[in-house]
Amino acid sequence: MALIFASFGCGLVFGLGLLISGMTEPEKVLGFLDFFGEWDATLAFVMAGAVIVAGAGFALAQRRGTPLFAAKFSWPSRSDIDAPLVTGAALFGIGWGFSGICPGPALVNLAGLAAPMIVFVAAMVLGMFGYELWQRRKVAGEAAGEVVVLTQSDG
Amino acid sequence: MHHFTPLSGLIGGALIGLASAALMLSAGRLAGVSGILGGVLTASRDRAWRLAFIVGLIAAALIGPLLGTSGPARLSSSNLALYAIAGLLVGFGTRRGNGCTSGHGVCGFARVSARSIVATLVFMGAAIVTVALVRHGFGR
Numbered sequence: 001m002a003l004i005f006a007s008f009g010c011g012l013v014f015g016l017g018l019l020i021s022g023m024t025e026p027e028k029v030l031g032f033l034d035f036f037g038e039w040d041a042t043l044a045f046v047m048a049g050a051v052i053v054a055g056a057g058f059a060l061a062q063r064r065g066t067p068l069f070a071a072k073f074s075w076p077s078r079s080d081i082d083a084p085l086v087t088g089a090a091l092f093g094i095g096w097g098f099s100g101i102c103p104g105p106a107l108v109n110l111a112g113l114a115a116p117m118i119v120f121v122a123a124m125v126l127g128m129f130g131y132e133l134w135q136r137r138k139v140a141g142e143a144a145g146e147v148v149v150l151t152q153s154d155g
Numbered sequence: 156m157h158h159f160t161p162l163s164g165l166i167g168g169a170l171i172g173l174a175s176a177a178l179m180l181s182a183g184r185l186a187g188v189s190g191i192l193g194g195v196l197t198a199s200r201d202r203a204w205r206l207a208f209i210v211g212l213i214a215a216a217l218i219g220p221l222l223g224t225s226g227p228a229r230l231s232s233s234n235l236a237l238y239a240i241a242g243l244l245v246g247f248g249t250r251r252g253n254g255c256t257s258g259h260g261v262c263g264f265a266r267v268s269a270r271s272i273v274a275t276l277v278f279m280g281a282a283i284v285t286v287a288l289v290r291h292g293f294g295r
């Protein structure tokens with residue numbers, strides 16, 4: 001139960017951070033991505049603040065044996081740079097550039113129940129399901145004997 | 156019209172970093188929003204903490220305004236098709252690329268993961284090119 005409360009609290013603080021930083025406003029995010037317009041560098045400051053504090057916390061975690069409410073630390077296990085990483089990131093970037101919305105702000109903004117956000121989140125979930133179905137068909141197609149290595153996702 | 160707001164950016168960013176650090180220290184998990192949402196959808200065993208994190212994110216837009224933050228973004232409904240296409244790309248792309256702005260961008264940079272740094276440079280680059288084409292390209 002402590003794990004659930006902690007996780008809720010982390011989601012809440014994460015969401016408040018997105019709201020305070022202005023990153024829930026697609027126009028502000030697009031202002032950063034628009035290098036040829038009136039450039040707004042705010043997003044870089046958000047990233048800097050987040051990376052410094054998260055980095056300090058992660059360094060602390062690496063010195064501890066176990067997390068407070070779970071059996072072990074689940075750090076991402078992969079370090080290779082492969083084609084799916086690059087093509088996936090490129091597709092995500094195109095969608096982000098079209099809308100100014102990435103998954104975190106999409107979920108925070110869902111609370112407003114505005115039609116564009118409902119459409120965006122529904123489509124995002126559909127895209128995730130679509131990827132999953134595609135992966136399963138691919139794996140099923142590639143002979144059942146093949147070993148599928150399960151790895152911890154990066155995030 | 157949007158203005159450069161470095162201070163609120165840094166403060167909000169620090170809270171995002173704090174939440175990411177706290178999720179690792181308490182649950183032992185990486186705060187990657189697309190990964191957390193993807194895990195809820197694909198019937199992994201540990202759904203409860205993921206759902207709790209997502210409920211927390213949504214709750215922030217309801218609780219935040221009581222504390223003085225802005226509320227959910229107001230967007231015009233005139234271009235729903237664009238949001239549908241963008242959402243599909245974001246959903247599919249973040250699963251294929253194993254992460255988004257939070258997992259690769261914030262947590263990946265904090266871990267100094269070459270994999271995440273490459274992913275972040277690629278999605279930022281793709282987004283910058285997309286915005287350049289949409290806003291300034293096509294003869295505009």
